[in-house]
Amino acid sequence: MQDAIILGGGISGLTTAYLAQQRGSDISVVEKSTHAGGPIRSSSEDGYLYEKGPNSLLLPDPWVESFIEELGLSDQLQETNPIADKRYIVKRGRPVAVPSSPLQTIFTPLFSLRGKLGFLLEPFREKISERDARTETVASFVQRRMGKDFLDYAIDPFVSGVYAGDPHQLILKHAFPLMRGFERDGGSIIRGAIKHKKKQKREGTAYKKRSISFKEGLGILPKTIARKLGNRLWLNSEVVAVDRIDDTWQVTWKRDGENFKGLAKKLIVCLPSHAIKRIAWSKAIADPLEASPKLTYPPVHSLALGFRRDQIQHSLDGFGVLVPSQETPTILGALFSSSLYEGRAPEEHCLLTVMVGGVRHPELAALVPDKLLEIALHDLRPLIGLEGEPTFYRCSSWPHAIPQYTKEFGPWKETLRGLEEEFPGLHFGGNCIDGIAMGASILSGKRLADLL
Numbered sequence: 001m002q003d004a005i006i007l008g009g010g011i012s013g014l015t016t017a018y019l020a021q022q023r024g025s026d027i028s029v030v031e032k033s034t035h036a037g038g039p040i041r042s043s044s045e046d047g048y049l050y051e052k053g054p055n056s057l058l059l060p061d062p063w064v065e066s067f068i069e070e071l072g073l074s075d076q077l078q079e080t081n082p083i084a085d086k087r088y089i090v091k092r093g094r095p096v097a098v099p100s101s102p103l104q105t106i107f108t109p110l111f112s113l114r115g116k117l118g119f120l121l122e123p124f125r126e127k128i129s130e131r132d133a134r135t136e137t138v139a140s141f142v143q144r145r146m147g148k149d150f151l152d153y154a155i156d157p158f159v160s161g162v163y164a165g166d167p168h169q170l171i172l173k174h175a176f177p178l179m180r181g182f183e184r185d186g187g188s189i190i191r192g193a194i195k196h197k198k199k200q201k202r203e204g205t206a207y208k209k210r211s212i213s214f215k216e217g218l219g220i221l222p223k224t225i226a227r228k229l230g231n232r233l234w235l236n237s238e239v240v241a242v243d244r245i246d247d248t249w250q251v252t253w254k255r256d257g258e259n260f261k262g263l264a265k266k267l268i269v270c271l272p273s274h275a276i277k278r279i280a281w282s283k284a285i286a287d288p289l290e291a292s293p294k295l296t297y298p299p300v301h302s303l304a305l306g307f308r309r310d311q312i313q314h315s316l317d318g319f320g321v322l323v324p325s326q327e328t329p330t331i332l333g334a335l336f337s338s339s340l341y342e343g344r345a346p347e348e349h350c351l352l353t354v355m356v357g358g359v360r361h362p363e364l365a366a367l368v369p370d371k372l373l374e375i376a377l378h379d380l381r382p383l384i385g386l387e388g389e390p391t392f393y394r395c396s397s398w399p400h401a402i403p404q405y406t407k408e409f410g411p412w413k414e415t416l417r418g419l420e421e422e423f424p425g426l427h428f429g430g431n432c433i434d435g436i437a438m439g440a441s442i443l444s445g446k447r448l449a450d451l452l
């Protein structure tokens, strides 16, 4: 019998498995796809290095950096290009740089005068009770504290860029717990943020978060862990049933039409919520799971588009451009990928990564790559002064991209926590419970490995 079986070989399951193995545990990982790492996949073709899923890893704390070092990937690590510091948001059909200083905020055309005056009042606005905060949406919080302008032209596009989601549906305390903490502990976002910084300084935990990638793209991270796991990683293996037998866990998975079984003392579940619900569990686990609400995962298409640099008038001097839902373009936004990281496009060429779909446009899930390209080009032409056709185009589609931390998330999380309490040795992690960023999933893997 093994120490643990880990369901799901996304970055959370892989991290758990690697750390557990390093600490001497006997483990297996069972992954449905032929690739490890979930959506974290990079590809190099025709001189372009593009990402099929995530584009950047925001290092959340020093531990993740040391983990990368432990994996032997430090010399692969790639910092963002300083040229990509700017972020653009579309206003009246034009990309406008997001202000990065108080002076720029005064003069930016992104917000109205009334909106700007509204920000100044933020520290003086009443905070709401813990009870009311339980169900407050991101939109309601932002509008209450910062005003509608800030919601429409800062948070709405930001939420679309991070969650491919809708601020009117996401619950603040789950989707952005730090923000909720600022208001709760400091009485306002600004005072809370200052208090938080001071606390980190006092405790010696201050860390400047920064976005990174790798010279071969983010895909090298799961690839490296998968290589280290060797035959402990079962690819192309779909978990179909889990039985609790006395104090142990029996997992059944299907590979090439054949059933395999494994027995372990502990069960670590790093699967999407819809996959968790689909498994045939022992009845005592199946019943609460069936009664709990489902999380929504909107579809997202990621379009890698290459152009000759002289086909685009815009300076591409930024991270990319995001589209507020108020504006007309259909795309959610475009990353200036070759500005962001070196080595993404051939000489005199550039690479853009365009996101389409999300909660805003789930109806686009069914469109074929040619049609998606048409939409992207139609939107990009006026936005960045684009002429002609792409020299390179690849489309990666994610029918269930990112879990939405909406009103269903609280009861869902409670169900999983309840099952963990009732069944010793059962643990859940990954982005259906521990946060949706890659960094959060890596930290989730660490948390789970510490439980083994």
Ligand SMILES: Cc1cc2nc3c(=O)[nH]c(=O)nc-3n(C[C@H](O)[C@H](O)[C@H](O)COP(=O)(O)OP(=O)(O)OC[C@H]3O[C@@H](n4cnc5c(N)ncnc54)[C@H](O)[C@@H]3O)c2cc1C
Pocket: 007, 008, 009, 010, 011, 012, 013, 030, 031, 032, 033, 036, 037, 038, 039, 040, 052, 053, 054, 055, 056, 057, 058, 237, 238, 239, 240, 270, 271, 272, 275, 300, 302, 398, 400, 401, 402, 429, 430, 431, 432, 435, 436, 437, 438, 439, 441
């Ligand atoms: C298009 C896109 C862009 C993104 N951009 C960013 C970004 O720039 N930065 C960022 O930080 N995050 C980004 N994210 C989010 C981030 O990539 C994910 O939240 C993170 O990788 C999730 O890792 P995980 O291990 O928690 O889950 P997953 O990667 O979803 O892992 C779950 C695994 O379970 C497997 N599985 C499912 N069912 C079964 C079954 N029955 N049996 C066995 N295995 C099964 C799946 O194949 C999958 O590999 C993006 C996501 C997408 C889709």
